[in-house]
Amino acid sequence: MKVVNFSFILILVVTFSAATGCPYTIKNDSNHTLIVVDPHNKQAIFINPGKKHEIDPSIYGWQHYVYYEKLDFYVPHPKNPHLLYRRYQLVENYCIEGKTDLALSNIAKLVKKPTKRLEVSEFKPHKHSTHTH
8 A cells, every 4th residue: 555645635735726716707786887806817897787797816826825816896986977986895715616606786795794705895985176286
């Protein structure tokens, strides 16, 4: 009977856990446009009302153990619909196998009722004054 090298098993576990992706399908169930930004991978998606789109904020390699996967949700400013602001930030504490389906309304509910896996921070719109020189 052969004894399996522990370091080989550890390398397999680390490689497998770092290779799994955590894609999201985000549905915009609001009546305004939505922009979802993955700040780590520098990607973004634009979602019209009633539509859905997929984004994968997975972090691979050694950075997987240092950074949490995050998505920022930008919505129109209440006083100026042509100006967007970050309304929510979704943080995933650990990944699950397969896609995660979320609607904007689900994300808003996670602000007050986070799970062990997902946490959401909510931001208020900042005030904009007239730019002068």
